[in-house]
Amino acid sequence: MHRAVEDKGSSRMSKKNTSPSSGNTETSSTRKSREQEDLLSLSSNVFKVRRTLLEQFSRIERDMEKRAKMNREQFASREELNSVIDRLHSFRGELDSVLLKIEERIQSSADSFQALQTEPTEYTPAGGQGSLDEIVTGLNPFNLRRKYHEFSLSLRSEEVDAFGFDPIFDRFVRPIFEFLYTKYWRVETYGISNIPRNGACLMVGNHSGSLPYDATMLKMAVLKEHPSHREVRFMVEDFLFHFPFLGSMMNRFGGVRASQENAQQLLQAQMPVVVFPEGVKGLGKLYRDKYHLARFGRGGFIRLCLRTGAPLVPVAFIGPEEIHPMLARETFFASMMGIPYVPITPTFPWLGPAGLIPLPSKWFIHILPPIDLSEYGPEAEKDRVLVYRLAQRVKNQIQEVIVEQLKNRRSIWFG
Amino acid sequence: MSKRPRKSPEENSNPEQDERNDELPPTTGEVHSKIAMTGASSFRGHLVLKRLAELPHVREIHVFDIKAPILQAPKIIFHRVDLTRDGADDLIASLLLKNDIKCLVHGALFSGPGRNGSLRREVETIGTFHILNALAEAKLERCVVLGDTFVYGAHSQNPNFISESHPLKSAGPDFVRARVDVEKQLIEFAKDYPNCEVCTLRFAPILGPNSTNVRARYFLAGIIPKVLGYDPLLQFIHEDDATAAASLAIFSNARGTFNTVGKGVLPLSTGIHMSGRFPVPVATPVCKTVFSLGFMMRIWDLPSAMVPFFQYLCVADGHKAEKSLGFKPRYSSRQALKALIEAARLRSVGFSMPSSALGEEKPLQPDEGFVRVY
Numbered sequence: 001m002h003r004a005v006e007d008k009g010s011s012r013m014s015k016k017n018t019s020p021s022s023g024n025t026e027t028s029s030t031r032k033s034r035e036q037e038d039l040l041s042l043s044s045n046v047f048k049v050r051r052t053l054l055e056q057f058s059r060i061e062r063d064m065e066k067r068a069k070m071n072r073e074q075f076a077s078r079e080e081l082n083s084v085i086d087r088l089h090s091f092r093g094e095l096d097s098v099l100l101k102i103e104e105r106i107q108s109s110a111d112s113f114q115a116l117q118t119e120p121t122e123y124t125p126a127g128g129q130g131s132l133d134e135i136v137t138g139l140n141p142f143n144l145r146r147k148y149h150e151f152s153l154s155l156r157s158e159e160v161d162a163f164g165f166d167p168i169f170d171r172f173v174r175p176i177f178e179f180l181y182t183k184y185w186r187v188e189t190y191g192i193s194n195i196p197r198n199g200a201c202l203m204v205g206n207h208s209g210s211l212p213y214d215a216t217m218l219k220m221a222v223l224k225e226h227p228s229h230r231e232v233r234f235m236v237e238d239f240l241f242h243f244p245f246l247g248s249m250m251n252r253f254g255g256v257r258a259s260q261e262n263a264q265q266l267l268q269a270q271m272p273v274v275v276f277p278e279g280v281k282g283l284g285k286l287y288r289d290k291y292h293l294a295r296f297g298r299g300g301f302i303r304l305c306l307r308t309g310a311p312l313v314p315v316a317f318i319g320p321e322e323i324h325p326m327l328a329r330e331t332f333f334a335s336m337m338g339i340p341y342v343p344i345t346p347t348f349p350w351l352g353p354a355g356l357i358p359l360p361s362k363w364f365i366h367i368l369p370p371i372d373l374s375e376y377g378p379e380a381e382k383d384r385v386l387v388y389r390l391a392q393r394v395k396n397q398i399q400e401v402i403v404e405q406l407k408n409r410r411s412i413w414f415g
Numbered sequence: 416m417s418k419r420p421r422k423s424p425e426e427n428s429n430p431e432q433d434e435r436n437d438e439l440p441p442t443t444g445e446v447h448s449k450i451a452m453t454g455a456s457s458f459r460g461h462l463v464l465k466r467l468a469e470l471p472h473v474r475e476i477h478v479f480d481i482k483a484p485i486l487q488a489p490k491i492i493f494h495r496v497d498l499t500r501d502g503a504d505d506l507i508a509s510l511l512l513k514n515d516i517k518c519l520v521h522g523a524l525f526s527g528p529g530r531n532g533s534l535r536r537e538v539e540t541i542g543t544f545h546i547l548n549a550l551a552e553a554k555l556e557r558c559v560v561l562g563d564t565f566v567y568g569a570h571s572q573n574p575n576f577i578s579e580s581h582p583l584k585s586a587g588p589d590f591v592r593a594r595v596d597v598e599k600q601l602i603e604f605a606k607d608y609p610n611c612e613v614c615t616l617r618f619a620p621i622l623g624p625n626s627t628n629v630r631a632r633y634f635l636a637g638i639i640p641k642v643l644g645y646d647p648l649l650q651f652i653h654e655d656d657a658t659a660a661a662s663l664a665i666f667s668n669a670r671g672t673f674n675t676v677g678k679g680v681l682p683l684s685t686g687i688h689m690s691g692r693f694p695v696p697v698a699t700p701v702c703k704t705v706f707s708l709g710f711m712m713r714i715w716d717l718p719s720a721m722v723p724f725f726q727y728l729c730v731a732d733g734h735k736a737e738k739s740l741g742f743k744p745r746y747s748s749r750q751a752l753k754a755l756i757e758a759a760r761l762r763s764v765g766f767s768m769p770s771s772a773l774g775e776e777k778p779l780q781p782d783e784g785f786v787r788v789y
Contacts, residue, residue, distance in 0.1 A: 145691070145693065146691070149688045149691050152684070152688045153685070153688045153689070156682070156684075156685055158749065159679060159747070159749060160648070160679075160680065160681070160682060160685075162575070162576070162679065162680060163575055164575075164648050164680065164682065166682075238571060238572070242571050242645075242726070242727070243644075244643060244644020244645060244699065245644040246644075247644075247645075248644070248645060248646035248647075248682070248684075251646075251648075252682075256575065257574075257575065257728075259572075259574050261574035261575070261576070261578075262574050262575050265574075265575070265576060
């Protein structure tokens with residue numbers, strides 16, 4: 001890095017030295033030319049000092065920025081680091097301007113001796129050098145373990161929230177879901193304003209598609225299109241939540257294990273929550289049963305709404321049924337692995353991991369007007385008949401919307 | 416340039432004085448001047464004993480143990496009692512009656528599975544049985560039990576935050592089952608003897624600069640075994656918070672069970688990356704075998720019974736303690752783990768740190784990128 005600066009300086013010097021020598025012959029005044037040379041060397045020295053200072057400053061700044069980014073609060077907190085960086089930055093600016101002024105003054109006095117054309121000082125930030133430096137230290141085998149831990153920590157937040165949601169990881173995976181939302185499944189969301197702007201709400205949807213893609217797409221829809229860009233939590237079935245890698249990953253971007261207690265706590269914390277009362281039965285629906293809603297549990301979601309007073313928002317998904325057309329459920333090997341079923345799709349076991357890629361069907365999400373259950377009061381949750389009747393009503397409403405929309409759908413892939 | 420808030424010298428000179436004033440609620444409960452204690456040689460018991468010995472209004476601390484406590488003070492009176500022997504209850508009861516003691520802290524409970532399982536089971540179940548007999552005989556007014564949150568067990572069906580009313584399952588590994596038995600004895604005793612206020616504290620795993628329990632050794636071991644693909648949320652309590660909670664419970668008149676836990680949760684993998692050690696992921700089918708092999712070969716102190724704790728949640732809800740006991744943790748789970756790791760690094764270059772000297776002075780602020788959802 002330093003050598004580069006010197007090289008730059010010396011090349012500049014040589015350039016300047018050559019041009020006055022040519023001027024020397026023209027003016028043929030030895031005293032004047034010596035003065036001029038002195039001035040020029042002074043100027044180049046100032047230039048060198050300025051460059052070195054700038055290099056050092058930018059190196060320190062880069063180091064501090066990296067520290068601030070890496071979540072390592074070993075000697076100072078992030079705010080302190082940022083304030084130091086700001087002050088460094090302003091100080092560098094001051095120093096730069098002062099030195100530049102001095103250099104320009106010398107330059108102009110030298111120019112008054114001779115009309116010397118100097119190239120405008122092009123300042124190249126030492127990014128390439130720095131990254132090369134980083135690569136070299138990164139390849140150091142004694143440094144690899146630290147690098148590994150630093151890299152892993154840079155992908156996660158310092159503090160996850162109480163249910164394991166990790167904002168930094170969420171931002172990291174968001175482009176993938178953004179692609180799926182806008183390009184791959186071309187999701188069209190209707191009735192986004194039915195989700196309240198603040199406060200708790202329980203979204204109840206039809207479940208399908210082997211993996212909870214529908215929940216993530218609803219999360220993306222609310223994040224992108226809702227006026228207050230709310231963070232949605234979705235309930236994940238037990239067997240998916242405790243599936244290696246999948247569960248912990250979903251937990252980090254907003255999935256919570258499906259249970260009454262968890263949903264109630266989230267609702268009491270004024271969060272929008274997505275539940276799928278069909279559960280595994282909906283997730284593992286065969287292709288021939290597509291869009292026929294399975295049993296809506298025993299009405300646990302109704303009881304939740306009655307208890308917490310949160311509005312219930314029915315949501316109808318069109319499209320996720322076709323992303324993994326499940327022809328059959330394999331249960332023998334699945335029970336050996338401890339999961340309810342292994343899906344058999346036209347692609348899955350036959351193409352290996354490539355069979356896990358979902359098909360690009362066209363999606364519609366219809367968010368229906370909220371149902372306010374607070375008029376029944378929290379005591380109504382003990383009324384079994386009412387709870388079951390309300391659950392049936394919600395199921396029928398979603399089913400009706402699905403049927404209505406399927407009537408007008410021409411193609412699975414283009415809508 | 417650093418704007419880190421420094422403590423003023425007045426604050427530094429007598430921090431204990433302030434805490435004493437804070438933690439002495441004369442209105443809420445009777446201030447016992449004579450306190451009996453079991454399990455004073457354990458890490459947690461040692462901390463509580465130290466705190467009690469510091470308090471000016473405590474005049475005598477009677478310690479029942481097989482081994483004298485490390486802490487020597489004129490207040491501390493040691494009685495050699497083996498809790499597992501027959502007749503321990505009579506001995507303790509007579510000592511309690513003779514010295515007119517009205518409050519007992521039962522801390523003779525293990526912080527996790529150890530190498531000697533049968534001894535642990537005897538001390539926990541039979542020891543508690545004898546202690547409760549002695550309590551009934553001596554007609555004590557107050558009993559504080561220092562338990563742990565692992566009694567809930569790590570099950571796949573656990574909710575994210577387990578409340579005190581969650582039913583205890585007698586399933587699972589032996590060290591959990593023994594503790595569930597202890598808790599059942601306590602509940603039965605509290606029902607049969609309503610004159611005695613039984614207060615059970617369930618501590619999250621205690622971490623801090625000096626802790627040496629199974630979790631602390633896990634994060635400080637050379638290689639850290641973990642279950643491939645599982646990343647549960649963990650919860651810890653800083654040792655200062657644990658001591659504060661225990662002293663709060665001793666001098667209050669609260670009854671029942673309280674989860675005393677630190678703020679927030681922490682994914683296991685973040686903890687491992689913070690410690691900077693080498694993680695060894697083990698696939699689920701061979702997990703138990705590998706864990707018990709490493710345990711047998713003394714590579715680590717984690718028997719196969721600990722495996723579910725690295726797969727599933729065992730996080731308790733500390734709201735009840737905050738509401739009715741007035742216990743507010745000062746440190747988050749992450750800060751507790753950080754204090755442990757920093758102290759271990761300092762220890763490796765020859766500095767030893769007392770409790771409460773490490774950790775961050777400033778407790779976690781809710782607006783520092785952390786949204787307290789629940």
